[in-house]
Structure formats: C-alpha cells, structure tokens
Amino acid sequence: MAAVMSPKDFATATPAWWCPGCGDFGVLAALKSACAELSLNPKDVAFVSGIGCSGKISGYLHSYAYHGVHGRALPAATAVKLANNSLTVIAAGGDGDGFAIGAGHFLHAVRRNINITYIVMDNQTYGLTKGQSSPTSDLGYVTGTSPGGNPDAPMNGMAVALAAGGTFIARGFSAQPKKLVDVIKAAIEHPGFAVVEVMSPCVTFNKHNTFAWFKEHMYDVSDIEGYDNTSRDQAFRALDRSEDGRMPMGILYRSQRAAFDDLVLGDKPPLAHAEVYDVARFRDIQDNYR
Numbered sequence: 001m002a003a004v005m006s007p008k009d010f011a012t013a014t015p016a017w018w019c020p021g022c023g024d025f026g027v028l029a030a031l032k033s034a035c036a037e038l039s040l041n042p043k044d045v046a047f048v049s050g051i052g053c054s055g056k057i058s059g060y061l062h063s064y065a066y067h068g069v070h071g072r073a074l075p076a077a078t079a080v081k082l083a084n085n086s087l088t089v090i091a092a093g094g095d096g097d098g099f100a101i102g103a104g105h106f107l108h109a110v111r112r113n114i115n116i117t118y119i120v121m122d123n124q125t126y127g128l129t130k131g132q133s134s135p136t137s138d139l140g141y142v143t144g145t146s147p148g149g150n151p152d153a154p155m156n157g158m159a160v161a162l163a164a165g166g167t168f169i170a171r172g173f174s175a176q177p178k179k180l181v182d183v184i185k186a187a188i189e190h191p192g193f194a195v196v197e198v199m200s201p202c203v204t205f206n207k208h209n210t211f212a213w214f215k216e217h218m219y220d221v222s223d224i225e226g227y228d229n230t231s232r233d234q235a236f237r238a239l240d241r242s243e244d245g246r247m248p249m250g251i252l253y254r255s256q257r258a259a260f261d262d263l264v265l266g267d268k269p270p271l272a273h274a275e276v277y278d279v280a281r282f283r284d285i286q287d288n289y290r
C-alpha cells in the first residue's frame, strides 16, 4: 500500500524568501500538495530550478534539489532523469528563465518529450532583477528600462510548445489552489514532457498583471462546450488570444508518443544503477577531467 504523505513531508526548514503576497507561494503550496496526494516520497523526487525569484523554489521543497544556472533548468533536469530515471523529476523557473535565455532548451525539451514536469512560474516580468519586461510582458508594460512602454509583442509560450510537438500543455493560476494541484498531479503522471504555465503575479513590480487582472482574464477550458483536449486544433484555437484577449487555463492539450528517456535508455540501466565494472578505467576517465 502506498504511504500516506502530507504536504508537510515536502516542507523545508528554510523560510521562503519571496515578498509577502507573491504568487510563488501558491505554486509552492500546490507542488507540495500534488506530491503528497500522489504519495511520492521526498527521496524519489528531484527538483531542478533556474535563476529568478521563481528559481528559489527548489530550496523550499524537501527533495533532491539542484538550483542551477539562469535558463538551464531543463538541460540539468534532462541529465538527472537520464542518470536516474526512477526519480520523479520536476523542473521550475520563471518566464525569463524559460522563454528568454532558456528558450532554445525549452523547444528541445518539448520536442524530445523527456519524461519530466516543467513548471513555468509566469509573472510576466523579471522579478529578481527588479521588474524589467520579459518575453511574456504585455505590450506597453512600463518598467525602469522601458519607460515608454514595452515595444515587444508577448510570446505565447504554450502555443509555441504545442507547435513544437508538446504532449502535455496546461495552464494554472497560483490563486486557484485546487485546480492547480489537479493540473500538477496530471502533469507529473503524464508519461512524457509536461509543461504547466502557472500565472503567478509579482505583486512588487508588475502592477498591471495583478491577481485581479488574472481573475478577470482567465477562464477554464472545461467551460468551453465540447472542448476536447486531445485535439491540437482546438488547443491552438483556445490559445489564440487575438479575438478577446482572454487566457485559457486547465489541461489544454494531451497526447502520447515515445519519451526520450525510454528511447535512449531502452532496457539499459541508467548511470545511477549501472555497475562500475572497471574501477581503474573509471578513475582514468575521471583523471582526464581533473
């Protein structure tokens, strides 16, 4: 019988550093609940994050953790999964981390369909570096570095993921915990690359995309009559905000195809389970890199 876990089993002694009211608290709480409800054990979870306010999350979830380099959460998470595919690997980072500096890695992780979950904590700004515009900032967003308003059109990261061959594409809102937990659980259980964009307001710097703004603009795809989340066509249409500017949330699209880790590893044991059959040769190889 699976062990009964509680969100507290995933809590760390470190208090979260975020500003009071930051949306990221909701993402952390939902992740802890999702892991507990799936009866995961902290020793079987590896959490990898990039750099940003969002990236700090790996330090607040009791599990194996790697707080890496800006924009590089996904290659690091890919390496962890290939080294030990018995781990549940979850990567997380901000909209800047995933869609600006990490955009190339994002596309390739999507097309590879590696069996990990990726949470993009999207506050439509660069929170950590004091509120510059990010790839998802709205046109006209005024910041210290764009006083005349952001001149760049926002990127639709979930539509890009769908075009790149994504097999699980979802969106949540950090202020709707029940729905967010359900979406994250489904993402973790998906046998392939699952991306969840969580709208997570930055209360300190983004005075435009506030909690109230998201409440007004977001709707659940389950409210669209007959919405079929296995239809790529319907997902594209929902993600296109050109008509009414509203943002769909929920599981927008799901399908299945072979996962990268299964294709690469086949029946071979991953590195973490392989026997070191020739210790002298292994040491030689290590010495080459010293």
Ligand SMILES: Cc1ncc(C[n+]2csc(CCOP(=O)(O)OP(=O)(O)O)c2C)c(N)n1
Pocket: 051, 052, 053, 054, 055, 070, 093, 094, 095, 096, 097, 098, 101, 121, 123, 125, 126, 127, 128, 129, 134
């Ligand atoms: C290679 C590199 N370039 C730039 C930075 C500076 N930097 C740190 S976090 C960040 C952006 C943070 O925005 P986002 O990823 O959206 O995370 P948030 O803080 O909003 O959660 C930048 C540009 C860095 N740390 N490393």
Ligand code: SF4
Pocket: 017, 018, 019, 021, 022, 023, 024, 053, 054, 123, 127, 128, 201, 202, 203, 204, 205
């Ligand atoms: S600066 Fe914004 S994103 Fe960063 S902790 Fe504060 S509210 Fe959250």
Ligand SMILES: [Mg+2]
Pocket: 052, 094, 095, 096, 121, 122, 123, 124, 125, 126, 127, 134
């Ligand atoms: Mg951000």
